[in-house]
Amino acid sequence: MQAILMNAPGPPEVLQLKEVDAPELQRPGDMRVRLKVAGVNPVDTKLRSRGTYYPDKLPTVLGCDGAGVVEDVGTQVTRFKPGDEVFFCNGGIGAHPGNYAELAVVDEAFAARKPATVSFAEAAAAALVSITAWESLFDRANLQSGHTVLIHAGAGGVGHVAIQLAKSVGAKVITSVGDEDKAEFVRELGADEAVIYKQKDLVAAVNAWTEGAGVAVGFDTVGGKVLDQTFAAVRVYGDVVTLLQPGPDTDWQTARMRNQRVSLELMLTPMHQGLFEAQSHQSWILSQCAALMEQGKLKIHVSHQLSLAQAAEAHRLIEAGGMMGKVVLTTD
Structure with missing residues (x-):
C-alpha cells in the first residue's frame, strides 16, 4: 500500500x-x-x-x-x-x-x-477535534444549558466544533476571531457574539457582553498570553480549560483570586x-x-x-x- x-x-x-x-x-x-x-x-x-x-x-x-x-x-x-x-x-x-x-x-x-x-472527508476531519472539544467543554468544564462560554479561535478546527457543541446544550457563546470573514463564519455556526481581537480588547468585550460578570467557562485553544486573557474574562468560581501547556510566565494571580478551576486537556x-x-x-x-x-x-x-x-x-x-x-x- x-x-x-x-x-x-x-x-x-x-x-x-x-x-x-x-x-x-x-x-x-x-x-x-x-x-x-x-x-x-x-x-x-x-x-x-x-x-x-x-x-x-x-x-x-x-x-x-x-x-x-x-x-x-x-x-x-x-x-x-x-x-x-x-x-x-x-x-x-x-x-x-x-x-x-x-x-x-x-x-x-x-x-x-x-x-x-x-462525507468521508467531514468524518475524518471530525474525529480529533470533536473529542477535544467535547472533553474540554463537558468532561472538564461541565458546560450546561444557560452557561456562557468564551471560545478562542472559533473559526479553527477545534473552535468551530466547540461552538456547535456548546450551542447544542443551550449555552451562550462568545468567540474570538481574526477578521470579519471569520466573524461571519462563526455567526453562521451559532455564535452569539464574535470579537475580532485585532480590533477590540477581548476582555473588555467579554465583560460588556456579560454585564461585568465574566463567562462561566473559558476555552483556550491558543495558549501563551491568551491564557492570561482567559483568566480575566472568566467569572469568580468559573472554569478555564486550555489545550496548551502553560508557559513559565503565565500570570496565575487572577485565576487564584477568582478561585477558578483550571483544567488541562490533551485528548x-x-x-x-x-x-x-x-x-x-x-x-x-x-x-x-x-x-x-x-x-x-x-x-x-x-x-x-x-x-x-x-x-x-x-x-x-x-x-x-x-x-x-x-x-x-x-x-x-
Whole structure:
C-alpha cells in the first residue's frame, strides 16, 4: 500500500510517499480499514518538526484521524462487519502507524459508525477535534444549558466544533476571531457574539457582553498570553480549560483570586498511556457527535482536500496559521 513515511523530525519535506507492507490484524478485536480520508491536525505538524512520542520507532506514519470502509475483521469483532463505514482517532503519535495511508488497523472499540449524511472527508476531519472539544467543554468544564462560554479561535478546527457543541446544550457563546470573514463564519455556526481581537480588547468585550460578570467557562485553544486573557474574562468560581501547556510566565494571580478551576486537556492521553477504557469512551463521544451531525446540529468545515502525496503541503497550510476548519488528505 501507499503511505506517507516520516523517517526523521524536520520540515514538511521529511514526509515522503512510499510503498509499504499492508498492516495485518494483530488482535481478535482489530479490524482493517481501507482509508478514504485522513484528517490533518496541528499536532501532526508538531510531531513532524519536533519528533514523535516514540522517537525510537521511526520511520512512522503520522495522522490521528481516519475515515474509511471496514475491509477485514478479527474473530471477536461484533460491532462492525466488512463494508461498514467508520471513523476514528487512533495511531499517528509514533507507537502505531497513523492514517496518512491507504490502510489502517484499529480496535473496533476505538471506532464509530460514520453518519450516512456526511462525507468521508467531514468524518475524518471530525474525529480529533470533536473529542477535544467535547472533553474540554463537558468532561472538564461541565458546560450546561444557560452557561456562557468564551471560545478562542472559533473559526479553527477545534473552535468551530466547540461552538456547535456548546450551542447544542443551550449555552451562550462568545468567540474570538481574526477578521470579519471569520466573524461571519462563526455567526453562521451559532455564535452569539464574535470579537475580532485585532480590533477590540477581548476582555473588555467579554465583560460588556456579560454585564461585568465574566463567562462561566473559558476555552483556550491558543495558549501563551491568551491564557492570561482567559483568566480575566472568566467569572469568580468559573472554569478555564486550555489545550496548551502553560508557559513559565503565565500570570496565575487572577485565576487564584477568582478561585477558578483550571483544567488541562490533551485528548491523546488515552492513546499515549494505553488507557483502553478511556480511549473506548472517546469512541462513545464520536457516536454522540455522529448523532449531532445526522441531526444537522454539527457541521464540520473542510477547507482543503489534498491528495495523500500532498501531505507536506497540508502541513505548510496549517503552519502558516489562520485556517478556517480542517485540512484533509484523500487516498482516491
